[in-house]
Amino acid sequence: MFKLGFHLWKSKIFSNILLTVLIALSLFMAHFCVGIVNDRLSLFDTVRNFDKERTFYYMCNTLDNIERAAFDEEEKTGVHTQIPTFEEYMSQITDGNLPDISYMYSGTAFATEDVSEEYGGGVIYIAIDNDISHKLNIGTLSDGQWFTDAPHKDGYVNAVVLEGKYHTGDTFTVALNNGNSETFDTMNILVTGVLPDDSHMLAPDTSGTSLGLNDIFPKTHSSIENGLYSVIYFSYEDEAVKSHKDNLTMSYSCFLTLDSYAKNNQTVQNLKKFGWLLSFDEIYQATYTYIYEQISRIFPLLLGVFMMTVVCLVCVMTLNSTDYMKTYSIYYLCGMNLADMKKILFSYSLIIMLSSGILFTLLFTLATFNKNFSEILIINLYNLYVIFGIVVLLIAVMVFVPYLMLAKYSPKQALTEN
Amino acid sequence: MIKLSAVNKTYNSKKPNAFQALHNVSLTIEDGELTAIIGRSGAGKSTLLHIMGCIDTFEEGTYLIDNENVSGLSDKKLSAIRNKKIGIVMQDFALIETYSVLQNVMTPLYFSKIKSKQAKEMAMKAIRAVGMEEYLHTPIKNLSGGQKQRIAIARAIVNNPSVILADEPTGALDSKTSTEIIALFQTLNQLGKTIVIITHDLSVAEKCNRQIEISDGRIIHDSNSPII
Ligand SMILES: Nc1ncnc2c1ncn2[C@@H]1O[C@H](COP(=O)(O)OP(=O)(O)OP(=O)(O)O)[C@@H](O)[C@H]1O
Numbered sequence: 001m002f003k004l005g006f007h008l009w010k011s012k013i014f015s016n017i018l019l020t021v022l023i024a025l026s027l028f029m030a031h032f033c034v035g036i037v038n039d040r041l042s043l044f045d046t047v048r049n050f051d052k053e054r055t056f057y058y059m060c061n062t063l064d065n066i067e068r069a070a071f072d073e074e075e076k077t078g079v080h081t082q083i084p085t086f087e088e089y090m091s092q093i094t095d096g097n098l099p100d101i102s103y104m105y106s107g108t109a110f111a112t113e114d115v116s117e118e119y120g121g122g123v124i125y126i127a128i129d130n131d132i133s134h135k136l137n138i139g140t141l142s143d144g145q146w147f148t149d150a151p152h153k154d155g156y157v158n159a160v161v162l163e164g165k166y167h168t169g170d171t172f173t174v175a176l177n178n179g180n181s182e183t184f185d186t187m188n189i190l191v192t193g194v195l196p197d198d199s200h201m202l203a204p205d206t207s208g209t210s211l212g213l214n215d216i217f218p219k220t221h222s223s224i225e226n227g228l229y230s231v232i233y234f235s236y237e238d239e240a241v242k243s244h245k246d247n248l249t250m251s252y253s254c255f256l257t258l259d260s261y262a263k264n265n266q267t268v269q270n271l272k273k274f275g276w277l278l279s280f281d282e283i284y285q286a287t288y289t290y291i292y293e294q295i296s297r298i299f300p301l302l303l304g305v306f307m308m309t310v311v312c313l314v315c316v317m318t319l320n321s322t323d324y325m326k327t328y329s330i331y332y333l334c335g336m337n338l339a340d341m342k343k344i345l346f347s348y349s350l351i352i353m354l355s356s357g358i359l360f361t362l363l364f365t366l367a368t369f370n371k372n373f374s375e376i377l378i379i380n381l382y383n384l385y386v387i388f389g390i391v392v393l394l395i396a397v398m399v400f401v402p403y404l405m406l407a408k409y410s411p412k413q414a415l416t417e418n
Numbered sequence: 419m420i421k422l423s424a425v426n427k428t429y430n431s432k433k434p435n436a437f438q439a440l441h442n443v444s445l446t447i448e449d450g451e452l453t454a455i456i457g458r459s460g461a462g463k464s465t466l467l468h469i470m471g472c473i474d475t476f477e478e479g480t481y482l483i484d485n486e487n488v489s490g491l492s493d494k495k496l497s498a499i500r501n502k503k504i505g506i507v508m509q510d511f512a513l514i515e516t517y518s519v520l521q522n523v524m525t526p527l528y529f530s531k532i533k534s535k536q537a538k539e540m541a542m543k544a545i546r547a548v549g550m551e552e553y554l555h556t557p558i559k560n561l562s563g564g565q566k567q568r569i570a571i572a573r574a575i576v577n578n579p580s581v582i583l584a585d586e587p588t589g590a591l592d593s594k595t596s597t598e599i600i601a602l603f604q605t606l607n608q609l610g611k612t613i614v615i616i617t618h619d620l621s622v623a624e625k626c627n628r629q630i631e632i633s634d635g636r637i638i639h640d641s642n643s644p645i646i
């Protein structure tokens with residue numbers, strides 16, 4: 001019977017190939033959409049783990065705890081003996097003082113123009129996502145200027161001060177030169193925090209828009225999930241610094257539970273200076289808004305693709321079935337029974353699903369070569385569920401459309417009615 | 419042996435457009451007979467043939483094939499009868515236009531689960547019997563009406579059925595071709611097949627051993643039993 005199913009498939013090969021492409025594309029799109037939705041939904045896992053009993057959470061733009069700086073023991077006892085405890089660090093912030101952040105920037109910072117000349121070459125590293133991925137020459141600020149008196153330690157600058165011009169959430173542009181190239185790229189820099197002495201904490205602005213709570217959200221979530229994550233660090237090209245590359249990464253945004261700190265107004269004021277002070281509900285709401293916004297953008301696409309596939313499938317199957325009806329009636333005349341017919345139908349669907357599956361795998365493999373796709377395309381349980389569901393549904397449609405048609409109009413009728 | 423007793427067939431029964439196409443049809447056809455069924459258009463000839471070929475059902479009466487009552491048979495058994503016992507040549511040929519001659523003739527053999535090598539041999543034999551061996555791989559749509567009719571006959575005989583039912587096998591053919599087709603049926607009959615040919619062409623009917631005439635769903639004349 002498989003042979004007859006194959007004959008059936010072959011006799012309308014173009015419409016069947018169209019069907020195959022359609023199914024493969026919809027599987028791909030579904031997989032893609034589920035990947036995105038799933039990616040966003042995972043943010044909720046973080047929030048779900050928050051302690052609802054706590055009154056306030058503080059989302060700040062600095063290191064969440066000292067251990068995470070991951071300095072070697074050796075390093076801690078050497079250069080970095082001044083590392084404050086988390087409590088000390090927080091009390092510095094809540095007092096409204098400049099916290100000692102030198103340990104964060106140890107050996108790394110934005111260089112001032114002067115210093116860059118002094119040390120020749122002026123190479124900085126910008127590390128993003130735990131990877132030192134960019135080696136860049138310092139260019140010029142399009143706006144403002146490098147702080148000339150930035151405090152430095154062992155020849156390295158601790159922070160950059162932008163004349164008090166910027167507030168948390170502001171962006172500005174830096175021209176950066178990539179290696180030996182003569183051309184300068186521009187890079188948007190976010191001011192992720194302004195410290196009381198007017199030094200600014202900076203991060204590359206990936207969103208391209210001004211910083212809002214929702215922009216920092218996914219990063220913050222990720223940083224909690226992955227440990228140290230969204231990292232920026234700048235340094236001169238220096239053997240000593242290079243050898244510490246991995247240790248020097250740091251997080252600039254995190255959640256802190258702060259019920260003990262959020263008691264008096266002055267503390268709250270000070271906290272707000274460096275970040276966002278939020279209640280659990282606010283965090284939950286912000287997460288919800290963020291995810292909802294993201295998913296509501298994807299969901300219609302997913303639904304649209306799915307509906308389109310089903311509608312197209314029903315149309316093509318109906319058209320095919322009408323054409324195939326004559327063949328079925330002839331088969332009936334030649335001695336086909338109902339069980340045979342089911343087998344033929346099933347073989348036909350199987351050929352289509354198999355070829356769609358192969359095409360889908362091909363598309364999938366091709367797409368994973370593209371870096372932008374590859375992260376979203378990771379197969380996990382959700383994707384498998386959804387793809388499995390879709391395949392089952394499509395098979396159901398493919399088998400039931402002909403069945404419905406046969407119920408209304410049998411091969412026998414096709415044979416005996418003129 | 420084919421035996422119908424008091425068969426009534428109503429199309430669209432229980433609907434306002436119900437139409438009784440056969441009234442109390444009783445008919446016995448012995449093995450090896452060459453029978454013609456004649457009658458005007460709309461008389462119920464095709465209806466009768468469909469019932470005899472087990473591709474249509476009826477409400478009242480009994481139908482025996484080799485003493486087996488067809489009415490109560492399952493779909494599986496009925497399809498086996500269509501597959502092995504009866505070869506049917508339909509008025510419109512009922513061939514798959516895009517498939518080749520060989521594929522069409524082999525169709526019944528798929529359903530009797532015959533191995534493809536043997537099936538091919540059987541199909542070749544049937545195609546040779548109708549003189550179409552030159553066209554094995556030609557798609558049906560490229561054949562003339564007479565050629566299509568031959569292929570339809572080849573398919574009807576491929577599985578060696580004892581009974582062949584043909585609905586207007588000469589209806590669309592010129593007189594020379596139709597003589598050839600009838601000669602083919604005569605040869606098959608001499609080989610022992612029971613053949614029933616539906617026709618409204620009297621010259622075709624004359625070449626058969628027995629003539630049955632129906633009108634308005636009733637048998638009005640049977641050359642075997644002239645007085646009805
Ligand atoms: N599927 C059907 N539904 C309703 N009525 C039908 C159907 N098939 C046939 N009839 C009616 O039954 C009667 C007999 O039809 P049938 O096809 O048996 O005639 P026929 O003798 O074969 O005619 P022809 O020589 O034109 O082929 C006709 O009046 C026809 O209108």
Ligand SMILES: [Mg+2]
Nearest residue numbers: 463464509585
């Ligand atoms: Mg007819």
